[in-house]
Amino acid sequence: MQYFKDLTEIQQMIMVILGVLVFATTLFWIWKKIKPGPQVDELMTRTKSWWVMASIFTTAAVVHPAISFIAFGLLSFAAFREISSISKNARIEDRSIIFWAYLAIPLQYGFAYMGWFVPFLILIPVGMFMLIPFLLVLKGHTQDIARSMSVIPTHLMLTVFSISHLAYLLSLPELPQFNAGGRGLLLFVVFLTEMNDVFQFTWGKLLGRHKIVEKISPNKTWEGFIGGLLSTIAAAYFLRFLTPFSEIQALGSGLLIACMGFVGDIIVSAIKRDFGLKDTGNTIKGHGGILDRIDSLAISAPFFFYYVYLICYW
Amino acid sequence: MKLVFLIVIYKVVMPVLLKLVGVRISHKAAYQGQKQFIVVANHNSHVDTMALLASLPIRLLIKTHPVATANYFGKKKWLAFISNLLVNTVLIKQKDNALQLLEEKLKKGHSLILFPEGTRGKPGEILAFKSGIGVLLQAFPHIPFIPVWIEGTGKILPKGSYLPVPFEAEVKIGAATLATGTSVEEIVIEVQTAILDLRKREHL
Numbered sequence: 001m002q003y004f005k006d007l008t009e010i011q012q013m014i015m016v017i018l019g020v021l022v023f024a025t026t027l028f029w030i031w032k033k034i035k036p037g038p039q040v041d042e043l044m045t046r047t048k049s050w051w052v053m054a055s056i057f058t059t060a061a062v063v064h065p066a067i068s069f070i071a072f073g074l075l076s077f078a079a080f081r082e083i084s085s086i087s088k089n090a091r092i093e094d095r096s097i098i099f100w101a102y103l104a105i106p107l108q109y110g111f112a113y114m115g116w117f118v119p120f121l122i123l124i125p126v127g128m129f130m131l132i133p134f135l136l137v138l139k140g141h142t143q144d145i146a147r148s149m150s151v152i153p154t155h156l157m158l159t160v161f162s163i164s165h166l167a168y169l170l171s172l173p174e175l176p177q178f179n180a181g182g183r184g185l186l187l188f189v190v191f192l193t194e195m196n197d198v199f200q201f202t203w204g205k206l207l208g209r210h211k212i213v214e215k216i217s218p219n220k221t222w223e224g225f226i227g228g229l230l231s232t233i234a235a236a237y238f239l240r241f242l243t244p245f246s247e248i249q250a251l252g253s254g255l256l257i258a259c260m261g262f263v264g265d266i267i268v269s270a271i272k273r274d275f276g277l278k279d280t281g282n283t284i285k286g287h288g289g290i291l292d293r294i295d296s297l298a299i300s301a302p303f304f305f306y307y308v309y310l311i312c313y314w
Numbered sequence: 315m316k317l318v319f320l321i322v323i324y325k326v327v328m329p330v331l332l333k334l335v336g337v338r339i340s341h342k343a344a345y346q347g348q349k350q351f352i353v354v355a356n357h358n359s360h361v362d363t364m365a366l367l368a369s370l371p372i373r374l375l376i377k378t379h380p381v382a383t384a385n386y387f388g389k390k391k392w393l394a395f396i397s398n399l400l401v402n403t404v405l406i407k408q409k410d411n412a413l414q415l416l417e418e419k420l421k422k423g424h425s426l427i428l429f430p431e432g433t434r435g436k437p438g439e440i441l442a443f444k445s446g447i448g449v450l451l452q453a454f455p456h457i458p459f460i461p462v463w464i465e466g467t468g469k470i471l472p473k474g475s476y477l478p479v480p481f482e483a484e485v486k487i488g489a490a491t492l493a494t495g496t497s498v499e500e501i502v503i504e505v506q507t508a509i510l511d512l513r514k515r516e517h518l
Contacts, residue, residue: 077480081336085466085482092437095469099479 009180009241010062013187016239017054020195021047053293061186065170066113072167073109079159079290080105086275086289089151093141097132101152104128108164115171124161129153158268159291162298165305166190175244175312184242189257189304191239193296196232196261203227217269225262232258244312256307257300264299268292316399317376320367323400324375328368335470336482337361339369344460344487350425351490353378353460354447354505356440357429358468361478363401365485366427366462379404379419380427413449420454430505437468443506448498451505458490459505463512486512 007015024047032040060071084090084098104124111120133149166189170182204224212220236254237247245253268291272278278288332339345351353366363380370378384405387397397403404419404426406412416426428450430443451459466483488508495501 081480081482085336085469092469092472095472095475095479096477099477102480 009184010187013180013184013191013239013242014058014062017058017187017191021051021054024050057190058187061183061190068170069109069113069167072163073105075290075294076105076109076160076163077102079163079294080155082289082291083155083159083271084152086277087151087155088275089147091141091144091148093139094136094148094152097135097139097148097152100135101128101132101156104156105160108160109167112164112168112171115168115173117168120164120168124153124156128156158298159294162302163294165302166297169305169308172308172313178244180242185304185308188236188239188242188253189301190297192232192236192254192257193261193300195235196228196258196300197265197296199231200224200228200262203231213266216273217266220262220266228262229255229258232261243308249311253304253307256303260300260303261296264296267299268295316402319400320375320402321372324364324368324370325372328364332361332365332368335361335478335480337365337467337470337485338483339365339485339487341487342369342371344489345369345371345374348374348458348460348490350420350423351458351460352420352425352447352450353427353462354430354509355427355462355464355485356509357431357434358437358464359434359471359473361467361470361483362429362434362464362485363427365464365467365483367401369485369487374425376402377423378402378425378427381406381416381429383407383432413446416446416450417453420450420457426450430502434468434473437466437472440510443502445498445502447505448495448501451493451501452496452498455493458492459508460490461488461505461508461512462486463488463509463515465513486515488512488515 028040028044028047032044056071060068080102090098104127108120108123111123132152136145136148166186169185169189172182172185174181200220201224204219204221204227207223207227208219208221210222211218212222212225233251233254236250236257240247240250243250243253355362355366367375367378367380380401380403382397382401382403382405384394384407387403388394388405388407394405397405404415406415419426428447430447431441432444433441435441447459451457463486464483465486466481467485469479469481470483471478488511491508493501493504495504
């Protein structure tokens with residue numbers, strides 16, 4: 001225990017992530033020995049993918065910041081490519097406009113890297129919100145143009161604007177008496193959002209009775225949601241060493257992450273329903289596409305960012 | 315020299331570009347143990363040719379020729395030169411005994427990449443197959459065909475566009491098959507069915 005306390009906050013957090021993964025892997029391994037079945041096989045596939053995702057993410061978070069920005073930029077790129085590909089709303093004439101939309105990604109992450117806050121804030125909701133409809137108008141195909149005008153900026157908001165807030169956490173100015181810094185905050189919000197998904201899934205399987213939004217996501221239950229919420233709040237309390245928060249503020253951040261993660265999850269679920277898909281792709285084994293994995297983060301990341309911003313920097 | 319070009323392009327540069335653009339190639343193992351074959355695929359984009367060449371193992375790269383129409387690629391001397399050097403094409407004219415050139419290649423033990431639709435169709439549409447593939451497979455019954463279903467490349471770079479835009483696409487390679495039909499028409503239908511059957515195949 002003494003050894004654990006001697007580590008830096010980031011090293012402690014990596015130990016926590018390792019601990020959770022080792023625990024889950026052992027648990028499912030024993031479960032398979034006792035009672036094999038397709039359900040535990042799926043959980044094992046998912047856990048394997050978690051190992052890969054956690055390694056990639058942790059490496060990206062602790063190496064040189066420039067590499068972290070590139071990694072998040074690529075994540076946004078792949079997510080935007082995925083949603084543009086499966087969307088039935090984008091028209092074939094929108095190809096060249098989507099090309100311009102891609103250019104927002106290096107700009108947005110460039111601003112985040114430089115720490116230029118106002119350009120970072122306005123590039124997509126103000127700049128691209130004007131540029132994309134304007135380019136569509138210049139193209140001149142008016143049939144269904146309003147749909148393209150709304151859909152392309154929304155895709156950018158969901159996959160680029162939101163995720164880039166994770167990267168901007170690394171550019172926030174340092175605070176006195178707070179050692180973990182942006183990396184700590186980044187590990188905190190990503191770990192809690194993903195754990196919240198796992199908690200909700202687990203509580204839902206164990207106790208789930210009353211469905212919340214049956215038509216959109218039949219596996220979401222009140223029991224799962226509330227169990228996940230309480231577990232995430234508890235986890236936020238114990239992991240507050242990664243943040244500059246007081247105890248109350250840490251509890252609040254857990255509540256915010258759990259609720260916003262849930263909202264992101266069902267928004268993407270509804271989009272998938274509209275496209276007639278179960279998963280957004282098959283990039284990650286057992287987890288579907290990239291968007292399936294970052295759905296909760298897409299909403300929780302910006303909310304967490306502004307929570308930190310309002311408490312510590314405003 | 316040409317081999318060096320082809321290896322650098324299709325084994326180094328192209329895999330990175332295809333990955334970035336979002337083209338996924340599934341089941342490259344289909345080429346294992348095959349020496350000579352005719353790859354037959356549906357056609358929506360120049361990306362199709364690039365992806366199919368990139369899917370080949372190095373030992374087959376120099377001996378595999380995409381079949382292209384001289385009416386388009388042979389119009390200018392420099393274009394014909396480049397498509398021969400960088401894409402390793404055989405150019406055929408659609409009028410006169412076009413298949414003779416292809417038969418010569420097959421007799422030398424080389425392989426072909428053929429798009430039986432004859433041109434790039436609109437995204438998601440498949441045009442009627444030309445009979446050339448049937449004639450070739452009938453004349454060379456010992457050479458298998460490898461069916462390939464390509465989906466989504468028509469959005470990346472459709473006919474008439476010069477600006478590639480990233481979209482997810484998939485190249486599904488099927489198993490090498492010897493044609494069983496006896497008439498040209500039967501073989502064409504057999505090949506077409508093999509390609510369309512791949513549509514439903516889950517990602518491997």
